[in-house]
Amino acid sequence: MIYVKVYGRGNAGPETHRLESFPSAIGRALDNAIIVNDKSVSAKHAVVERTSGGYALRDLGSTNGISENGKRAETIDLRQTKSVRIGNVWFEFSNSEDPVEETVRVDIHELASGGSWPHAKGWLVCGGLVLTALLVRYLDYAFLRVSFTAHALLTKSLSFVMAAAGLAAAAAVFSKVHRRRYQFYPLFATVLGFSIVGDLHFTLFNLVAFNLNSPLAAKVLDEFVGGAVVFTGGLLLGKLLFPETPPRRRAAFILTGIVAVTGATYGLRAVNERAQIPDIDTTLALPLRSFPPEEHGLDRLDAEIDTLETSIAEARREILKKEAERGNESTR
Amino acid sequence: MLARLGFLFAFSVSTAVSAQAPESPALPALSSPGHAVYQKVGPMVFKVKTAISADSPKASYGTGFAVAAKGLLVTNYHVVADAVLQPRQNKIFVVMDKESVPARILGIDVLRDLALLKIDREFPKFLRFASGAPRQGEPIYSIGEPEDLNMAIVVGTYNGELRYGAYAMIHMSSPINSGMSGGPTVNSRAEIVGVNVSKNAFSDSLSFAVPARFARELLEKGRGRETPGTGELLEEMGGQLHAVQDELAADYLAAAAGAQSFGAWRLARASSLLKCWSQKEEDEGDGKYESTRQSCQLPHSSYVSNRLHSGTYSIELDAIDGRRLKPLPFFTLLNSRFGNDARPTDGLVLFGEPGPQLLTRQFCFSRIAANRAGLKFKVAYCSRGYVKFEGLRDASISAASLTPPPHGLLLQLDLRGFSVSNIKKILDATLNSIGTGT
Numbered sequence: 146m147i148y149v150k151v152y153g154r155g156n157a158g159p160e161t162h163r164l165e166s167f168p169s170a171i172g173r174a175l176d177n178a179i180i181v182n183d184k185s186v187s188a189k190h191a192v193v194e195r196t197s198g199g200y201a202l203r204d205l206g207s208t209n210g211i212s213e214n215g216k217r218a219e220t221i222d223l224r225q226t227k228s229v230r231i232g233n234v235w236f237e238f239s240n241s242e243d244p245v246e247e248t249v250r251v252d253i254h255e256l257a258s259g260g261s262w263p264h265a266k267g268w269l270v271c272g273g274l275v276l277t278a279l280l281v282r283y284l285d286y287a288f289l290r291v292s293f294t295a296h297a298l299l300t301k302s303l304s305f306v307m308a309a310a311g312l313a314a315a316a317a318v319f320s321k322v323h324r325r326r327y328q329f330y331p332l333f334a335t336v337l338g339f340s341i342v343g344d345l346h347f348t349l350f351n352l353v354a355f356n357l358n359s360p361l362a363a364k365v366l367d368e369f370v371g372g373a374v375v376f377t378g379g380l381l382l383g384k385l386l387f388p389e390t391p392p393r394r395r396a397a398f399i400l401t402g403i404v405a406v407t408g409a410t411y412g413l414r415a416v417n418e419r420a421q422i423p424d425i426d427t428t429l430a431l432p433l434r435s436f437p438p439e440e441h442g443l444d445r446l447d448a449e450i451d452t453l454e455t456s457i458a459e460a461r462r463e464i465l466k467k468e469a470e471r472g473n474e475s476t477r
Numbered sequence: 478m479l480a481r482l483g484f485l486f487a488f489s490v491s492t493a494v495s496a497q498a499p500e501s502p503a504l505p506a507l508s509s510p511g512h513a514v515y516q517k518v519g520p521m522v523f524k525v526k527t528a529i530s531a532d533s534p535k536a537s538y539g540t541g542f543a544v545a546a547k548g549l550l551v552t553n554y555h556v557v558a559d560a561v562l563q564p565r566q567n568k569i570f571v572v573m574d575k576e577s578v579p580a581r582i583l584g585i586d587v588l589r590d591l592a593l594l595k596i597d598r599e600f601p602k603f604l605r606f607a608s609g610a611p612r613q614g615e616p617i618y619s620i621g622e623p624e625d626l627n628m629a630i631v632v633g634t635y636n637g638e639l640r641y642g643a644y645a646m647i648h649m650s651s652p653i654n655s656g657m658s659g660g661p662t663v664n665s666r667a668e669i670v671g672v673n674v675s676k677n678a679f680s681d682s683l684s685f686a687v688p689a690r691f692a693r694e695l696l697e698k699g700r701g702r703e704t705p706g707t708g709e710l711l712e713e714m715g716g717q718l719h720a721v722q723d724e725l726a727a728d729y730l731a732a733a734a735g736a737q738s739f740g741a742w743r744l745a746r747a748s749s750l751l752k753c754w755s756q757k758e759e760d761e762g763d764g765k766y767e768s769t770r771q772s773c774q775l776p777h778s779s780y781v782s783n784r785l786h787s788g789t790y791s792i793e794l795d796a797i798d799g800r801r802l803k804p805l806p807f808f809t810l811l812n813s814r815f816g817n818d819a820r821p822t823d824g825l826v827l828f829g830e831p832g833p834q835l836l837t838r839q840f841c842f843s844r845i846a847a848n849r850a851g852l853k854f855k856v857a858y859c860s861r862g863y864v865k866f867e868g869l870r871d872a873s874i875s876a877a878s879l880t881p882p883p884h885g886l887l888l889q890l891d892l893r894g895f896s897v898s899n900i901k902k903i904l905d906a907t908l909n910s911i912g913t914g915t
Contacts, residue, residue: 291762291806355808425841425857429812429877441847443905446856453840454897457862457870460837464864468834472565 147193147200147223149179152235159237167195170205171231185209185232193238199224202238209233267330274337275305281344289351308336319386328385335381342374354428363428372403379403510665514618515630517667518542521604522620522628522660524572525552525594527559531577536567540621540660540673541594543603544696548596551692552659553674554585555780557592561585561714562782562833562865564707571596584699587714588643588721588779588788589691590674593699604661606693607668610647611635617649617664619673619686621657629657635670638688641750642728643721644777647671647686662686715866718779718894721788722869725750725775726899729790733906740769740796741884745910747792752776766799766810766883778893785835787869787894792907797885807882814887815855815877836871837862845879848908853879856908860900869894874904878911886911 150159162179169178174188181190187207194201200223204210209232210217221229226239262270282301286293312332346366354363379399387395414424521543526535539556543549550571559567561582570577571594584593611617612635619631633651649662653673662671671686705713733745747753753773761768774791781787795814799807841859848854854876863869871893878886890907892900 288803289805289809291802291810292765294763351809351812352805355805355812423839423841423859425859426843427812427815427855427857427875429808429815429855430845430879441845441853443846443848443908446844446846446858446904446908447901449842449844450858450860450897450901453842453858453860456840457837457860460840461862461864461867464834464837468864 148239150237168192181234183234190231262330271333278337278341281341285348309333331385339378511632514667518620518663521602524622525556526570527567531570539658542661543600545603546600548598550594552592554587554590554592556659558782581704583702584695585710585714586695587717589687590780591692591695593695604669606689607664607670611664613637617662617670619651619653619662621660621673623654623656641777643724645688647688649684649686650682651684652682653684711865718787718866722895729903730906733910742796742886743912745907747773765801766797769796790892793889795887800883804882811877811885835864850912868896872900
């Protein structure tokens with residue numbers, strides 16, 4: 146008798162099967178003993194057979210194969226408890242109902258180096274994204290910054306190496322703790338995506354601020370586009386890290402986080418304003434657009450000063466009023 | 478700290494001993510002019526303090542000296558400023574033989590940092606004003622109580638009078654210290670030459686005194702005057718601050734009628750009252766641009782409180798020559814520098830500030846404006862109002878040229894204690910003076 150646990154994507158826990166008759170087939174098709182609804186699993190993927198000493202899993206010529214410890218195999222001996230990947234789905238085969246604790250179905254090495262994207266795909270996607278990120282950064286330096294230095298690109302590349310190392314370690318730890326498979330390549334790809342969008346956003350912000358001379362447009366770009374990027378990225382990361390959590394709850398959590406951070410930022414700004422440091426728009430405008438001088442004469446400045454004067458006079462009256470009240474209190 | 482205290486005690490003991498020494502006739506007075514001066518002047522110099530009541534410890538202190546028999550003393554305004562700005566918490570006392578005698582203010586000259594005090598006592602002796610200034614290099618003697626120790630006399634040399642419009646200071650080479658503020662500086666005949674006021678914190682023995690003529694004027698005006706209320710004093714100070722800013726603005730505008738060339742620009746000439754520094758950096762940003770900076774400021778101001786100095790201004794210019802920069806990097810550069818300088822000058826104050834509120838909070842706007850020559854600027858303007866003095870403002874103005882590369886100009890103008898109409902005139906004159914080509 147063989148006990149099989151199937152760790153499906155997004156499931157709350159593993160699905161347990163007991164195989165009593167052999168051979169028992171595993172695959173996507175409905176006539177299998179264990180039916181796995183995953184694109185990476187072929188219709189008839191593999192079969193569990195009785196052998197001379199016990200049981201074995203044999204590949205039925207599937208597309209994505211079966212693998213143990215990250216190595217693709219034709220057959221896998223099931224005399225001991227084994228963690229096996231079939232397509233992108235993790236299985237645990239054991240001869241007793243409650244496998245001992247050590248047989249963690251996740252192989253840390255495999256996670257850090259492979260995840261569920263095959264290496265070829267992982268390297269291709271992540272490498273491509275790294276190049277794109279560096280290109281975006283280079284364009285930023287070439288067109289916006291005063292000087293381009295190789296140092297800047299080197300720093301950026303180094304930051305990717307460090308991010309990759311950090312993510313691999315985090316994925317390993319999370320996997321161990323959650324007894325669940327975290328995928329390195331998709332995580333790294335998400336981080337790279339963030340980096341690219343962030344750089345693009347900054348470049349775009351400068352371009353808009355300089356060309357439109359519209360503080361409003363710049364603000365919208367900064368707050369809303371920035372917020373949207375963070376939200377989308379957050380959703381992706383959340384899906385990767387907490388697949389068990391319902392998507393709606395994840396989205397609500399991320400949205401709350403964004404609102405809280407934005408709120409705190411504006412709160413701090415308000416405190417600053419009380420502390421006499423108000424916001425002023427200090428972005429210049431590239432004179433690509435022509436400004437009719439008659440609309441921007443210095444008398445317009447004087448008019449603005451007059452408007453400001455009303456506020457200052459008002460603030461002064463308030464302070465004097467408060468002081469007078471305090472004076473009355475202390476003499477009483 | 479202990480060692481320092483030990484030193485100070487040793488110091489005060491030794492002066493106490495030497496104070497007795499002159500009783501013996503062994504030393505002829507002539508051989509020690511400092512001692513002779515101290516003997517004459519010392520009894521007319523007193524410690525002045527502000528405190529909640531006569532017995533409570535001081536909130537601030539300095540020195541004052543008798544200038545008329547009817548209980549009139551001169552001191553620095555900054556010694557008694559707390560009593561003017563927060564009259565409920567601070568009363569003024571003159572310490573005579575360890576007794577705190579209540580004093581009133583008869584007049585203030587805020588521009589020269591002087592106050593005339595009156596106590597209900599008669600002075601048997603008082604100091605007289607010198608008829609003229611000493612010659613440069615002559616010894617002068619400053620008397621006062623440094624760091625709350627004991628009355629001290631400091632010998633220095635007179636090094637002339639510095640004038641910046643309405644402001645004037647005696648340049649002394651003498652090691653005066655805090656606590657001696659408001660004490661007299663006298664010549665070797667023990668006549669008042671000036672009133673100790675400040676020292677340069679970054680130099681040694683570089684000190685300043687207010688020329689005696691201003692103290693005399695204050696005395697003449699205040700003699701026999703009814704004690705004015707705080708409101709009246711503030712109004713007078715306001716009048717003085719208004720007058721000095723009018724004078725400074727007129728001087729600025731007169732100078733601005735002339736032109737100076739600055740980098741690739743032409744702009745208003747700086748007033749001769751200002752002290753300027755300039756600096757040219759030729760290879761910034763990997764040699765892609767040059768930057769010429771000039772920073773000018775009026776080296777004097779009117780002390781209103783330790784957080785508010787009025788009646789002064791500064792102007793900073795930065796001309797950027799970005800011949801090797803493409804338009805977008807050029808504007809990024811200009812933008813980053815503009816953003817750096819446009820912040821109002823006060824630091825972040827999160828938990829409210831102690832003391833009386835003398836200024837409103839800042840109000841700001843930014844806007845694009847074109848001058849008479851059609852050159853466009855981005856102007857960021859921040860201003861706050863004086864609470865106790867109507868019509869006065871601090872304004873911090875940043876402007877950046879929005880002209881096509883390669884030449885850019887950044888300008889930062891800080892005006893302290895100016896009227897709105899003068900601020901407008903100065904801003905208009907400055908921006909309108911700017912043109913390209915030398």
